[in-house]
Amino acid sequence: MRQLDKDIKIKIKAYSLAYEQLKRKEDVIENNAAEDRKASRYLSRAKDDFLFAASIKNLIENAKTRMQLGLPEEYPNLYHWLIVSSYYSMYHAATAAIAKKKVKSESHIATITALAKHYAAAEELELDFIKTLEYVYITYIESG
Numbered sequence: 001m002r003q004l005d006k007d008i009k010i011k012i013k014a015y016s017l018a019y020e021q022l023k024r025k026e027d028v029i030e031n032n033a034a035e036d037r038k039a040s041r042y043l044s045r046a047k048d049d050f051l052f053a054a055s056i057k058n059l060i061e062n063a064k065t066r067m068q069l070g071l072p073e074e075y076p077n078l079y080h081w082l083i084v085s086s087y088y089s090m091y092h093a094a095t096a097a098i099a100k101k102k103v104k105s106e107s108h109i110a111t112i113t114a115l116a117k118h119y120a121a122a123e124e125l126e127l128d129f130i131k132t133l134e135y136v137y138i139t140y141i142e143s144g
Contacts, residue, residue, distance in 0.1 A: 015116035
């Protein structure tokens with residue numbers, strides 16, 4: 001196992017502390033056997049969201065299709081919805097991953113924190129993925 005650098009250790013420690021706070025508030029619930037059974041459903045949603053995001057990307061890249069649909073040539077909302085759909089694909093995949101650990105989360109931040117606690121801390125997932133997920137959530141989802 002590789003040695004984690006100091007900054008990563010500090011960030012993982014912060015996620016671990018936040019995880020414990022979320023458990024006390026019951027925003028994270030451990031040993032939830034029902035969640036393990038839902039993991040495949042969450043993963044299916046992630047795949048559907050990814051396909052939708054890919055369709056939006058195709059719309060962005062294909063002016064002829066946008067014109068056929070009556071969308072303006074420069075339609076910035078497509079980029080917004082590409083980001084939102086991509087986020088939800090990652091979010092549902094994250095929900096599936098923590099569900100496999102029998103963890104139920106009650107919020108997006110709880111899901112992101114649980115993912116860090118159970119996967120980044122165990123070096124099964126790069127911390128950069130979790131930081132990206134959190135950034136997109138805060139920037140595009142939570143703030144509207």
